[in-house]
Amino acid sequence: MEVTELLATAVAALGGATRDGQIEMAEAVARAFATGEHLAVQAGTGTGKSLAYLVPAIAHSLDDNRPVVVSTATIALQRQLVDRDLPRLADSLSGALPRRPVFALLKGRGNYLCLNKIHNGSTASEPEDVPQEELFSPMAASALGRDVARLTEWSDTTDTGDRDDLKPGVPDRSWAQVSVSSRECIGVSRCPFGTDCFSERARGRAAEADVVVTNHALLAIDAIGDLNVLPEHEMLVVDEAHELVDRVTSVATAELSPTSLGVAHRRAARVVSAELAQRLEAAIATFTSALFDARHGRIDVLDDELASYLTVLRDSAHAARTAVDTARNDPKTATARSEAASALSDVADTSSRILDSFVPAIPDRTDVVWLEHIEDGRSAGRTILRVAPLSVAGLLRSRLFGHSTAVLTSATLTIGGSFDAMASAWGLAGPRDDTAAAPDPGWRGLDVGSPFDHAKAGILYVAAHLPPPGRDGTGSAEQLDEIAALIEAADGRTLGLFSSMRAAKATAEVMRERIDTPVLCQGDDTTSALVQRFADDEQTSLFGTLSLWQGVDVPGPSLSLVLIDRIPFPRPDDPLLTARQRAIAARGGNGFMAVAASHAALLLAQGAGRLLRRVEDRGVVAVLDSRMATARYSGFLRASLPPYWATTDGAAVRAALRRLCDTEDSRVAR
Template structure:
């Protein structure tokens, strides 16, 4: 793999490389990238991998190569303490609780000591704490060079370090935010970049679609209303009119969210407009936003903060106006509903042409790698989605011995239709004897939150193992408890399907309830399906099935993380064996033996426990004398 990447760098080519778990793909791209010289940008799918690569993998490779390559870590601005906003929040004294006041004091002490300002280095304040909104900046509210703290700005310091470094580690969100918005400092890096490596590249098409579109959220608008009032006071002025319209905007944004009903919905724009209270709430929101835009424009000369608020208001007015335009064939309008907010989107159906344009601006090597890029041996779904049909494609299987380390179990007797109301209960009944045989130590992964909640109801009084449930703590907290407990059962949905690494005996079973087909009524998917049909294509084979296969590969990949792991992958969807496409899905999974017999699962764990005892006894025999 390293040789193939080296060759792609030498010819400034495009390489799509799937590398199974355990191949060492991080080293396989870091070594040739560092040896080739020139400027290198490595982009990861998550901040977790970004930190791991910068803190652990990169130092190991640099030491092994004995090279003097300089490196920098660059994150989005929301990851760095904003000195201006932190000081303003402390001076205003308007935080919601004593806990927030205490957390802000901790952030102030951290800001006085840190050289990076990276909030990941401050463990004392949870990453989802509301106070961070007062102590970090966004593209909307950053004052740029007009900021009184510009010279000491942590974001600018990180960007200067990135400009000077030979290798820069970023993440996909940061990369696209900059490519599209020219906002994160990468635009300055790209012209000099010789090699671009995208790890966890399977996430790129979705991330690209998000950033190549437009959106506005009710949270952005409530923050705009708050910032407008605060910036006016900071500029030493008062405007009763601005105060009134800012209050109206805040209320209108909250009313729009309430008009959309329960959280968790993803609605097509036409669906949202059919809701009884939504059209009226939208009209009031647009009116109040335009009302605020006028006094902000009049006050903009008083300070950069007010000028920034005026620009934010104008941008939001433009997005809302675009939401009201007739929908083109290449895009979809839709609404996402959260617990306390809603986001309105205009999303392109394909990011291929838009991404391809970014690739054409300067000759360089483009390397795309992940453990899940191909459907079987076929890369066409990924290359079509990203607009790189001419790319060289290569695949390296995992070196693990799946035939001996793992067993694929597809239980009998489950409802043939996974949408059957009794399906989740049938999954739990089938999983209980497996959990008993494994002694807990399991992930149960669900395709919907509704199924997860139902599984929790069914399991909580029926197992003697610690039960951890997504939503009862942060992902990192739940994983830490899972590893520490050693016999826990964790119920997870989307956020646990990928990017989770639990090695050793703590995880010996992964149960997946259904094939992860995206719901066909999802507004973006529904529009893409209709577009493919209109062009004479087959949306199931071209889009829905490949997406499900890649998602399933991610979920299944949680089980075997190194050469000593052993475990059961339990797939509960009868379509795997009852539908013709099931064979295509099975061929895409690691080469495990398949069984439909519970007795084989129980035998697997008996053999595993016997082997563990033998290995343990061997370790005792090999202990040095004097060790007890």
């Protein structure tokens, strides 16, 4: 049966409606799987893109008898696919397929309980991963002990050992006592619990599945690391593909911090000689002291003192790592030795990588190094030395897209009206590699549109009369007046997307004094609880920052106005993005447009996409940054947004919001 027939069968069985964009996407996905050409598909909200790639994925897998891997950015979408979409789809196609397809969810090893660590590891009796200041807190220690006791009991009853199946959950430090990373695992052949290992059982299920659902982080580990964690596959679907580069960059980023170095020393001290442990401790103490005195920000030139301390740290960690005997087959100490070896290898490898990154001249470097200070409620905060790749395009091109045919999809993939920026960041665009073992299959972009009539359903309002935003991130008096007037016209029903938490909180405080409808702010409660309260009360407004730009799905009249306080350019002191701008400028390109403007355009598109979540939705996206109308790059930014009806007439927008509010009120009254 052709993919269009399968799709029609599924849509009919699920009670859906035919959508031209969904059909076009499904046909394109099937063609990509058949030809090996990579495909980037922009599918607007309401298209039904999950069905559009799942139907051809299932059909291809059953026909080819090899798995298709589906990667997503969020746990919520992974769960939706495995727990709801795929089982319902299998039921709907039961008479049209040769057999029922098999699905599996696969995550990184650290997401599963480790039975060996629970029974033979340190767990809470030696809470090595607890921050130093909490080690002497009876309350913290007792909470950790209770968590580990509950996790130990749960290990006897759970079928999956999956952290997400634990309700209620536990903090990261508690989970760390009963889990291991892939590098810390002693190996299934040596582990006394190997046959019962939750992670290995999940991998076993994935090996037998037709569709394997995973996340971008594990996909990156499989592609750019030395571990083959996913089953062999030739077909890949990347949903939420606009987040792929950031997730891969995160996986490829390494760091040295007082906390991680302290953990490495405590682990090493249990399994190496006192002399080696003391040598490592001294190296860590000297290095961390230098970190506190160093200037924060990107490091272009490594001074001799810090280079010397890094060298000593590298050598002492390497010496300790060499002394750890991981070959001894004693399950009682195997976990401790494996964890020590992993932590010491991380320290030595990261130190070497940082030192090596400064060897080439600045234009030829492939890594960026910076010192970051994080305020986290402690008196002095935390200082971390990080190293990240300047670009992951080459990694993705050679290690991921060179081995799998990829379909990359999201509601927002075109930046400035083109796929080129995304394709370049993924490594699909650019010079072809004539030395590759296999010919480059190429790629194409496809925008299947949206079922929404954006020009009739939404207004894009740019407040061109406002003064440009200041550097301090807080709103001007004129902007606050504009916000109050718009929210009052909408009678609440507002999602406020701010460029910083400081701006969100400051504006929320002012609005609570000036308007009569409730205002919630991110940080008042968990984000999920706040979104639920926002959705349940039509007069409530919700203000927040980055996670709300991409993570809110509230259809209906509870969300009639999306406020964006300013164009979300990256911070001018962001070390990685400014380094990428500089690298592009050095090659003769426009670093600002390629990095800063593209970053802002993608976030704007994500934020504006919060407005219309179903065909019946109506409302306004208000950008309170006059540069959106006056700056030379404003056309590029607007071209990245859905095609709403655009205006700079504030009075007309407020009148439209009042009419919309009256319409909703009369609907409820009926």
